[in-house]
Amino acid sequence: MDNCTDESVISGSEYSPSSEEDSEEDSDNSNISYSTSLINKYPDVDRVKRKMFPDNQKIKKVPTSSRETPDRIDVIDEVQEEIPREIRIEDHNQQFHVTADGISKREIVKPVLKITKKRVRKPDNWKRNKAAKLRQQGKEYISQKTGKVMEAKTIKRDFLCKEKCRINCTEKFSIASREEILRKFYKLDTNSKNILIFKSIKMQEVNRHRPRKNIKTKAYSFKYFITCDKENTLVCKDAFCCLYRIGRKKVFKAQNDLKSGQVMPSPHKQGHHKNPKKISDEVINCIENHIKQFPSEESHYSRTKNPHKKYLSPLLNINRLHQLYIEDCQTKKLETKYFVKASFYRHIFETRFNLSFGVPKSDTCSLCDAGENSLEHSNNFQLAFAQQKVDREAVKMSKEKCYITMDLQQTLPLPKLSTSKSFYLRQMWLYNFGVHCLTSSGHKSYFFTWTEDIANRGSNEIASCLLRFCLLLKEENPQIDHLIIWSDQCGGQNKNFSIINLFQYLILNKIFKIIDHKFPEVGHSYLDSDRDFGRIEKVLRKHQNIYIPDQYREIIRSASTKQSVCLNMEHFFYCFETLPAKLHLNKRLTNSLDQKINFRDKVKWLRVSCFGKYFYKTSLDPFTPFMEVDLQKKKRTDSTK
Known part of the structure; x- marks a missing residue:
């Protein structure tokens, strides 16, 4: 197999003719004129479009007279990064999409950004403001004082x-x-x-x-x-x-x-009276500057839902901040008006800032903790977060793709007892391998459990769990042919030759057409599986004693509010060490250019799209080309016999 088909490009190009040829021509002409005007406004669009859809691609076009929509357009080329179907360009309240068919436009609905800890005030929804607005318009309303229905003006x-x-x-x-x-x-x-x-x-x-007595005229x-x-x-x-x-x-x-000789009537003053006890802006600015002095950081899990949320040190609280503010005012010898109460300090903290107090971290990055965080390190984990978001959005738009994260949970003691003597005794461990699956139909969690007397927790066990998951996934979603995997870089479990052999087996048996395995930056692997494990541990803390594995499995199923599956792996383990010999594959230490592969530390992206080969990148950048590695055994030539 000389050339490898890039299925990501195949699935990304589709052609669907319309019902009438005349309407097709009209829409094409309007699309061309609109595209021309947009390219004049945005000169970079034409360059981006040529990069996305170069002329040297071999695309099999379907005639417009055909009434049948083909399943896909075949594109055979060297293995390269998946070409995106569109690029979005935002302009104020509009969004432009550069695609292979042209440029389309749609309105952008901007979400309300929460920039304070308090809920966003919505005065238009208050009952009294609604009643006041109806009263001003002369419509029927309910009086907020008496509760009576006031009739409309007629x-x-x-x-x-x-x-x-x-x-x-x-x-x-x-x-x-x-x-x-x-x-x-x-x-x-x-x-x-x-x-x-x-x-x-x-x-x-x-x-x-008229002259009148005792009457004011x-x-x-x-x-x-x-x-x-x-x-x-x-x-x-x-x-x-x-x-x-x-x-x-x-x-x-x-x-x-x-x-009184006024030229215009007096303005309406309702709600505009000055509060004599109002604290001056100088004091408020002083409090804000004091709060800004404390360093804050974003959360890795909730940044997509609320990007403005930040967290202060877990050693602080509002009372402690107010105490430090009073000490700061005393040191600077400020006036009496600056010494505000704790309640007002809390009010400023909650209405002017979107801050909370964090909790002590665990499993942190060693480079960041040592202060050796370089620009390249920061760019790598930020690129990983961005690439995960892109993969999630791509799965929602396509039924042929599946996005999963996988990890092994911290070992669970069996039995779990509250007796102090149990800490000094040898206990059996229960292993839980979690897979968080995202398809176009939604999220679903899979958990594969076994005890240490049945199997260990090495590459064979992880590959066996992943194989069972893939078979279950194809039974439920037979249309999926592109699997995207995110996991940490643990060499003994997720990043090894046994996993690559499993991918070769899945491609050979046509279970999938493309398998992408991506690895985030070490110390910043915040995956969906970690959230699943967090929910499980939260429920486990409420159970005092657990005696058998089935109790653990029932707790794991009930911990997730969404669909979850917990399976026993007792009779489903396989030996993947003999798989390379059966498939006639060899482990290569160099790529097709005879360059050494630093597999453990440098490889960030694995792709398997054809049997006997795999492709890798040392970066998660989508525009970086893949490197090829041939795993098939080379046949002896006459000169070597």
């Missing part, structure tokens, strides 16, 4: 004012005009309504006063106008209030503003 269909009104206001407005006036008025906000009322009232001095008189059909119509005060469905108090306030 027009008055009979007399607008007194029957013997000198101006005859009722005859000036029809039913349709009254509805239009009320509708336009309640489309305004509170300040706009006050301005409209203010501008609709005209004030003038009283020309002549008014100095001003007012006229009221309603704008309808682009005309100002004079009305009485009762009709003015009736048409706008307002009270006399609002009119009286506008009259007072006119008497």
